[in-house]
Amino acid sequence: MAKNDSHSGKRLTLKDVAAKADVSPITVSRVVNGYDGVRANVREKVEATIAELGYIPNRSASVLASSKSKLIGVLIPSLSNVVFNDVLRGIYDIATPANYQVLLFNTHYSAAEEERAIRTLLGQSPEGLIITGGEQTPAAKAMLQASAVPVIQIMGEVDNPIDINVGFSHFDAGAAVAQLLLDKSYSKIGFIGARMDRRTCERLAGFEHVLSAANSLNKTRFITTPEPSSVSKGASLFGELMDVTKGDCDAVFCCNDDLALGVLHESKKMQLKVPEKFGICGFNDIEMAAYAEPALSTVRVNRYNMGSKAMEVIFEKITSPADKASPIARYINTGFELVTRKSTR
Amino acid sequence: MAKNDSHSGKRLTLKDVAAKADVSPITVSRVVNGYDGVRANVREKVEATIAELGYIPNRSASVLASSKSKLIGVLIPSLSNVVFNDVLRGIYDIATPANYQVLLFNTHYSAAEEERAIRTLLGQSPEGLIITGGEQTPAAKAMLQASAVPVIQIMGEVDNPIDINVGFSHFDAGAAVAQLLLDKSYSKIGFIGARMDRRTCERLAGFEHVLSAANSLNKTRFITTPEPSSVSKGASLFGELMDVTKGDCDAVFCCNDDLALGVLHESKKMQLKVPEKFGICGFNDIEMAAYAEPALSTVRVNRYNMGSKAMEVIFEKITSPADKASPIARYINTGFELVTRKSTR
DNA sequence: TGATTAATTGGTTGCGCAACCATTCTATGT
DNA sequence: ACATAGAATGGTTGCGCAACCAATTAATCA
Structure with a gap:
């Protein structure tokens, strides 16, 4: 018999279950871990005892002993x-x-x-x-x-x-966006980025690479911030972009869709016609991108x-x-x- | 001296560090766990040894021994x-x-x-x-x-x-939304919900309670689905709502903002004037809610x-x-x- | 029915660490 | 210089489990 059923302060162990079920601890272990070399009636008896006692195996001990x-x-x-x-x-x-x-x-x-x-x-x-x-x-x-x-x-x-x-490759993705914007006959192309982690920087590098090759690179149109991105940050960065360039900008690549959604919102407020006068491309393809007005061009990645x-x-x-x-x-x-x-x- | 420096297959233990640093294992344990009863020079020696050997304590053993x-x-x-x-x-x-x-x-x-x-x-x-x-x-x-x-x-x-x-209280929150809609003189009020977990149901119950008390309850305007919610689901459920009620509905409470954004998108497509002819209220106050057009009324919760x-x-x-x-x-x-x-x- | 093989079951040991108490050392006062 | 208090350090033990191999039991065949 087990020392007691449950109400003692001590934690239930394999041994307690084994004693109560009248088998050896290792047999209980096998049942718990689903080895199949245990006879059905023994397995059932042990399982019933586990349920009755409310035994929960100690994972730390298991990991320590088995290193799995x-x-x-x-x-x-x-x-x-x-x-x-x-x-x-x-x-x-x-x-x-x-x-x-x-x-x-x-x-x-x-x-x-x-x-x-x-x-x-x-x-x-x-x-x-x-x-x-x-x-x-x-x-x-x-x-x-x-x-x-x-x-x-x-x-x-x-x-x-x-x-x-x-x-x-975030570099390739950034490059592809630049090419898209160029193909659509935008020429004064900017970039808006927040957080600027490694992958964002790679996107920017690819983007810059293609613009540069097409002789359309003007870094004054690149606005970035180390702060985290958000829709509202997109709106404010867009304002900054328009200030800095005095409106001499006809498209922007936003390093993610949140930013792009903010840019879209702000450009509507400024009565800037999207996409005719101003093109916007985001990144990630979050669900809202498709439901924005106009729907947002973006890059889908298989997250x-x-x-x-x-x-x-x-x-x-x-x-x-x-x-x-x-x-x-x-x-x-x-x-x-x-x-x-x-x-x- | 420790048996070896590192390249053996065995995992480094406290004992190895102790041997190398020429102290007892328990002293290493104290250093690792930041007890302050260790003299500075001993602590430094042990810390140096730990760094040199690249020792990482085994958490399972620690949990097992200390039950913390x-x-x-x-x-x-x-x-x-x-x-x-x-x-x-x-x-x-x-x-x-x-x-x-x-x-x-x-x-x-x-x-x-x-x-x-x-x-x-x-x-x-x-x-x-x-x-x-x-x-x-x-x-x-x-x-x-x-x-x-x-x-x-x-x-x-x-x-x-x-x-x-x-x-x-989701019940209270749902009730508050109903009261808001009533206060704004909407009278043919619907509900759109997805997933319908317990909390959503409570929102609905509170909502229903207030509508009922105001004699404005018409459950044919309640459209729900067990499927997960999304912007697109909001759009499709809104279509359903308009079908079922043949347009006899002037406001809707969506059980979350995603759904509401979908409803908003769809109602614009249908040329339904929001908020004049049709009111929409969401739930959660996600960031996009404020940037929708028109901006979405919703319920802010302190997630x-x-x-x-x-x-x-x-x-x-x-x-x-x-x-x-x-x-x-x-x-x-x-x-x-x-x-x-x-x-x- | 008895011998042989295969399938189950059990005993012993150690995983790596911290709790506990005993011991050794250092600092202080007289 | 010596006793004493206090701080720092060490030794022993067990946490709960699974690996390993030995012992037992059931199943198969002639």
């Missing part, structure tokens, strides 16, 4: 950005059915916070890590390398991935896929013992797609 | 709903600086999934739980009760909270505060040994606020 954590660490730079929602959804949708848990850290776009999070995370023996971008501190990279845990760097293109990179693909790759790496027959590509491109709607000619 | 996890479990029903982003932000902004980690589960509006998540969570000795709403299964409630972990039920008003409830307050309450419960001098209120009301803009007269 079923834990995936995820580091994202922002929780306010809708973009990361979709990525997270992709991650959870693959992880949860496989009984994996997700430990999520918000790094606030800070490499130092990121390093701290990685250290904390590695202390929990995660079976995989999903990290945004490739700007980890050297110390962080060293820890990651030493840990031998699968590391997926997502969102952007990473130069020399620690392990595997899932994302797309959900980046998350789900990252998880799938982790599972591949966990299950395939080593560099087996089909090695996993180091770079996985999730691509992007120009969506031209009514905010450009 | 610094872990907060959070259960939310959806990752696609922007609302939960803000709540999460509030939670993280309090938890992270205190060195607490957040284990987040998505229950997909399913009580069964929620129960499973709670079981998993309780296995990790969390120091607090934040759960959306009060519709846990009896089994889940029993587990929670037995665990003696602080449980904060957030978002809505919960009848008989397991522990503490942080949220606001961020719900999250941060919930975490604060958990910390209070953790630190105050028991029902000390200042007991914590069982119900904490975060309130709501009607925001009347241009989509209502």
Whole structure:
């Protein structure tokens, strides 16, 4: 018999269940973990006892003893950005059915916070890590390398991935937008950006590259801020753009749709005809983009896929013992797609 | 001396650091955990050794030995709903600086999934739980009760909270919207709702209650769907509403802003004059609401505060040994606020 | 029915750390 | 210089579980 049923202060353990069910602790362990080498009647008896006692296995002990954590660490730079929602959804949708848990850290776009999070995370023996971008501190990279845990760097293109990179080229996407605007015969083209993280800067670089090649580059039309982006920030930056250029600007690429929506709102207030007199292109293709008036041209990126693909790759790496027959590509491109709607000619 | 520096397959432990630094393991533990009873020169020596070896403490062992996890479990029903982003932000902004980690589960509006998540969570000795709403299964409630972990039920008003409830009355909020619409002389008032979870239903109940008291209740003007809400769903439900009522409807309360934005978009397409001929009120006050054309009347709720307050309450419960001098209120009301803009007269 | 094989079950040990108490050392006062 | 208080450090133990191998039981065949 177990020492008691439940009301003692001590936590129930495998042993308590085993005593009550009159089997050995290890048999209970097997039932809990779903090994199939347990006879049906024994399994049922143990399961009944577990239910009766309300036993919940201690995960820490299990992880310590087995060094299998079923834990995936995820580091994202922002929780306010809708973009990361979709990525997270992709991650959870693959992880949860496989009984994996997700430990999520918000790094606030800070490499130092990121390093701290990685250290904390590695202390929990995660079976995989999903990290945004490739700007980890050297110390962080060293820890990651030493840990031998699968590391997926997502969102952007990473130069020399620690392990595997899932994302797309923001440079190319920025370039494509510039080309689109040029093709639509806009010539005085500006840029509005907020936060200016690595990926935004890459978008801008690609954009600038194409404009420059077409001899249409005028950086006074580039307005940026380190502050986070929002619809209202888009409106105010647009005002700034019009001030600085004295209206000598006929199109703008906004580094995301929130900003673009703000620009659209403000340009309507200024009676600027969109798209005839002024073209606007956003980035991300959030749902509202299609419902703006006029509907917003933008760039669609496969956010959900980046998350789900990252998880799938982790599972591949966990299950395939080593560099087996089909090695996993180091770079996985999730691509992007120009969506031209009514905010450009 | 430690057995080796790093390249062995075995994980570094406290003991390795202790051997290398020529102190006892427990002293290393004290340094790692920041106890101050360690002399400065010893502390420095140990810290240097830790850095040199790249030692990362094993959290599972620590939790097992100390039964302190610094872990907060959070259960939310959806990752696609922007609302939960803000709540999460509030939670993280309090938890992270205190060195607490957040284990987040998505229950997909399913009580069964929620129960499973709670079981998993309780296995990790969390120091607090934040759960959306009060519709846990009896089994889940029993587990929670037995665990003696602080449980904060957030978002809505919960009848008989397991522990503490942080949220606001959706019934009252729905009632306030009905009163607003009535005050603005709308008389053929409809409702558009998606997902229809508990809180949405409460909003509807309050709304219905006031309309009924004013003799303005006509349920044929209530269009709902169990599917998740989105801007496009708002548009299609609005079409349905106009079909069903043959246009005999002069205002609608949408259970969230996404839906309302879709309704607004669709009503413009139908040339319906908003707000003169048709009033629209949303719910949540997302940023886009203010930038719609016309700007959307809605209900502002303190999402961020719900999250941060919930975490604060958990910390209070953790630190105050028991029902000390200042007991914590069982119900904490975060309130709501009607925001009347241009989509209502 | 008995021998042989395969399927179940159990015992022992250690994962890495912190609690607890005992011990050693340093600083202070007389 | 010596006793004493106080601070710093160390030794031992157990947290709850799973890996490993040994012992037991049931199933199969001749």
